[in-house]
Amino acid sequence: MRRFPLLLAAFPAMIAMVGVSAQTDSPNLGRNLAATCANCHGTGGVSLTEIESLAGKPKDELVRKLQEFKTDKRPGTVMSQLAKGYTDPQIELIAAWFAAQKPGAK
Amino acid sequence: MDLRFGRRDFLKAIGAGAGAAALSSCATIGSGSAGKVVVVGAGYGGATAAKYIRMWSAGAIDVTLVEAGAEFISCPMSNLVLGGSKTLADLTVGYDNLSRRHGIKLARDTATAVDTEKRSVKLAGGTELAYDRLVLSPGVDFMWDRVPGLNNASAQAAILHAWKAGPQTVALRRQLEAMPDGGVFAISIPVAPYRCPPGPYERACQAAWYFKRAKPKSKVLVLDGNPDITSKPALFKKAFAEEYKGFVEYRPNFILVDVDVATRTAKFETQEDVNADVLNVLPPQRAAEVARAAGVVTANDRWCEVDFLTFESIKVKNVHILGDAIQVAPAMPKSGHMANQHAKVCAAAVVAMLTGEPVNPTPVLNNTCYSFITDKEVVHVASVHQYDREKKTVLPVPGSGGLSPAMSAVEGQYAFAWAKNIWADMLA
Numbered sequence: 001m002r003r004f005p006l007l008l009a010a011f012p013a014m015i016a017m018v019g020v021s022a023q024t025d026s027p028n029l030g031r032n033l034a035a036t037c038a039n040c041h042g043t044g045g046v047s048l049t050e051i052e053s054l055a056g057k058p059k060d061e062l063v064r065k066l067q068e069f070k071t072d073k074r075p076g077t078v079m080s081q082l083a084k085g086y087t088d089p090q091i092e093l094i095a096a097w098f099a100a101q102k103p104g105a106k
Numbered sequence: 107m108d109l110r111f112g113r114r115d116f117l118k119a120i121g122a123g124a125g126a127a128a129l130s131s132c133a134t135i136g137s138g139s140a141g142k143v144v145v146v147g148a149g150y151g152g153a154t155a156a157k158y159i160r161m162w163s164a165g166a167i168d169v170t171l172v173e174a175g176a177e178f179i180s181c182p183m184s185n186l187v188l189g190g191s192k193t194l195a196d197l198t199v200g201y202d203n204l205s206r207r208h209g210i211k212l213a214r215d216t217a218t219a220v221d222t223e224k225r226s227v228k229l230a231g232g233t234e235l236a237y238d239r240l241v242l243s244p245g246v247d248f249m250w251d252r253v254p255g256l257n258n259a260s261a262q263a264a265i266l267h268a269w270k271a272g273p274q275t276v277a278l279r280r281q282l283e284a285m286p287d288g289g290v291f292a293i294s295i296p297v298a299p300y301r302c303p304p305g306p307y308e309r310a311c312q313a314a315w316y317f318k319r320a321k322p323k324s325k326v327l328v329l330d331g332n333p334d335i336t337s338k339p340a341l342f343k344k345a346f347a348e349e350y351k352g353f354v355e356y357r358p359n360f361i362l363v364d365v366d367v368a369t370r371t372a373k374f375e376t377q378e379d380v381n382a383d384v385l386n387v388l389p390p391q392r393a394a395e396v397a398r399a400a401g402v403v404t405a406n407d408r409w410c411e412v413d414f415l416t417f418e419s420i421k422v423k424n425v426h427i428l429g430d431a432i433q434v435a436p437a438m439p440k441s442g443h444m445a446n447q448h449a450k451v452c453a454a455a456v457v458a459m460l461t462g463e464p465v466n467p468t469p470v471l472n473n474t475c476y477s478f479i480t481d482k483e484v485v486h487v488a489s490v491h492q493y494d495r496e497k498k499t500v501l502p503v504p505g506s507g508g509l510s511p512a513m514s515a516v517e518g519q520y521a522f523a524w525a526k527n528i529w530a531d532m533l534a
Contacts (some may be wrong), residue, residue: 026466028162028454035158035450036472039443039528040520043161048530049523077510077517078488080475085472085490085506 032099033090037098039077045098056103062095111339138168141238142462144227146217146396148173148201151429151445152243153532159241160208167431170211170235171204172227175272178533181302182442183478183525186270188279189312189328191481195383197271199529208534217244221398222422239456241417242402242410243428243445243488244394245270246301252390255365264367269301269388281384282313287321289383294362294372296390297331299409301430301440304337304487306330306388308477311342314350315480326353329372329380337439338477341485345513349479360500393431400425409433413501414493415450415465416455426452435500439473439493446528447471469493471500473507476521484517485510 026032034045037054041047045054054062068074069083070091074081086094140163145156148171156171178199186192204210213235219228220240227235245315248267250257256265260425268278282291291313310326317324328346335342337357361375392408402419404411410427412419414435417426429445438444451469458465465516469492476484489507491500510517 006159026458026464026468028458028463029466029468032450032454032466033163033470036447036470037456038450038473038531039446040474040524042527043157043531043534047523047527048534049526050519051523077520078486081506081508082472082474082490083506085492085503086470087454090470 030093033086033094034097037094044101046101046104053103054098055096055101058094059095059099062098063091066091066095112153115326115422137166140166142168142170142236143239143241143456143460144170144172144235144237145241145243146172146227147243147245147394147429148175148178148212149243149245149429149445150206150528150532151449152241153178153201153204154446154449155207155241155243155428155453155456156210156427157204157532158450159456160210162424162453163461165209167457168211170213171201171214172214172215172217172229172235173201173346174214176214177201178529179271179275180442180525180529181269181271181305182476183521184268184275185305185309185312186478186481187271187275188282188309189315189478189481192278194271194276197525199533200430201533203534205246217396220396220425222400222425224475225424237424238460239424239426239454240400241426241428241452242397242400242431243449244396244431246391246430248389249392250389253362253365253387255367256387256389261365261367265370265385265387267388268386269305269391278384279385282316285321285324285383285531288323289321290325290327290381291317291384292327292329292372292380292382292386292389294360294385295330295332295336296360296388298336299434300388300391303439303441304342304475304477307335307337307342308479309386310354310356311345311350311477311479314353317353318350324353325355327380327382328354328356329362330356330358330372331361333358338485338487341479341509341513342477345479345485349513358414388413391430393420393427397427397431402427403432414451414498415467415469416459417452418455419484426456428452435491437489437502438471438500439475439487439489441473441475443475443528444471444473444525446532447473467493467495469500474524476517476524478518478521479513482518483513484514484515484521486517486521 047053069079145152180197215229216229266278268274313326364373372380402410411433419425428448430440474488
């Protein structure tokens, strides 16, 4: 019985790692994926306009919003359509990369 | 801490976490020792590639950007100049940040020849630039031989294309201003593929927006070489039928074969001649001449086929092609936004190849394209394209992408914000 809680605790982390590692043959995958957002959200996620800046936003918040767009739980224009084109592991990588950026460091 | 912190570790550290400010300052002190890249064309593709190669190599790759124009003038948004709600100055951005912040060497010249054996580019001014990798983002040339009456300079000064933003945009606006009320403005659209699929229909809307306010007896005639509107068809048809009822007439299957300049008459493969007060001809297009000079035009003698993992030519090693000049993947539009996305896949691959890292095997590209129906109300089309390992191309993701339900001012705000942010993504 002693090992069971430990396994449970490790299990979500393992799932996350497996999900991501399927995509991580390339060392800069998060950076490259996040760059597809920069046209509208600014280089490095630093927007100069009313479009939301993503740099430095908590990863959980970014994943939640992207998943809400993807599943039509959040009203949107282009984002509801674009979020559906990215896999869940890709959304995790994008969110992690933006979360690690300095906000407003333009 | 391990003090043996080599260049590759440095690149990794930069790529992993540092902000844009750190990248920019590093770029100016970069050694350029990882190789030389020459980029030809500083539009949506080329300027983005030059900046991202410098940023992602932390200045380790030397980049020279060859561009004849003194400043960047955006094709997207330029139909607003024809409508009269924006000026060319609103769409113009300088290139100075590319050299100042990113250490890119700017060569204000035209590339005329490429020696792909020796790996060097010859410029019109006589300079020769050696490269390890060459990135061509040259845009399109017009196939004037397909419109014999326009195959000379004086004809081209009278019947305008305005399909490359700049003096022609302003000149076409003047023609519309000079046209008497009750006149007909005709736009001839080539058979797809051509640069900016929705652009001609947006142009019709912008001309109609102007006529509705200033010349209400005038008419826009859309003479389409295609069997139907090639982009956002339902949204444009609705705009023509409602917002511009009585102002726009759409005619499909009008394949242009010649123009009589003196009478401003368009001649077609099967349809009757059309005479207009202002005639605007978008000629058939192909990859610009420098792509031909480099020997990378491989599809129908018009477009450049590329490996979508790297945007390297399928035929010539060390030469990459971006933007409107490529043979597109299925459902991939020839748009400025898409050229920027090509540039990032290419930049990542070029940096990886020159620094001995693996090339990203799963690139993703997206497109967002806004079209102005009025001066403020906009419709969009969006798509996401993922690499397919088996088919070795990028394909739109089923269930993703789509269109606006209707034109809106909110999307108009987003469109202006998109422009400001993408221009900064390329040039700031």
